Amino acid sequence: METNGNDRAAPFRATIIISTSFQDHEVSRTFQAQQHRIRYSEFVENGTFIFPQSGIAFMLVSAQEFPENPEEAGLFERIKKFMQIHRNAFILLLASLHGKKEWDILSTIQHSFFGSNLRILPVHNIAEMVKGMLTITKATSKPYVVTVRDRMSLAQAHIIEHSLVWEMLRDMQFH
Structure with a gap:
């Protein structure tokens, strides 16, 4: 699509269904500042972001909060349920630094869900997380x-x- 100097393509605006656990979170404020349409729901899994336009869902897993034994903590059950509900599922592995511990966490998740539709996106901060979600969503809608x-x-x-x-x-x- 060609535009002249006065015409500008409309900025990408997404509708996002976010778990109520993020209602007062920095990520919600970032989406709102970019004028995306936000809908909060208590019926979606905690820590999830759903983009209905593209059929993609993201679940935030913080490396700091990653349990010593994710099987016992119920994290893998949450991820399995998340994958069953969402065909295009992404885990956002949030860690400010990606050292040995974080790569071990990434490896653990990959090995546990090998061959599934789950994809993992390592991110360092909220801005990178939002940018990654929007890039993937835009490219698939x-x-x-x-x-x-x-x-x-x-x-x-x-x-x-x-x-x-x-x-x-x-x-x-x-x-």
Whole structure:
């Protein structure tokens, strides 16, 4: 979509369903400051953010609050329930620093949910967390997903058209 100097694309605004546990949290204030539509719900899992436009949900897990034994603490049960409800599920692993402990936590979650639809996004702070959620959501919601697909198709066509390997294969096929 082309614009002239006076036209500007409308900023991305998302509707977000947030657990009531984040009602007075910095992340909610950040979303509100960016003028996203916020709906609080006590019926969603604590620590979750749902973006209905794109069908994506995020669950915040803080490295500081990660229990010594997540199985016993019920964290993995919460994550399993979260994954059953949400097809496109992301865990936001929040840690200001990503040292050995944080990478061990990441590894533990990955091993426990290997082969599932769960994806993990390590983030350092609230601003990075919000930016990551919005980037993923925007890239997967209409009309942006159509634009991304079109650009990927153009890139693929360009690569094939200018690839030496494809050129050699075409030459071999004609001979």
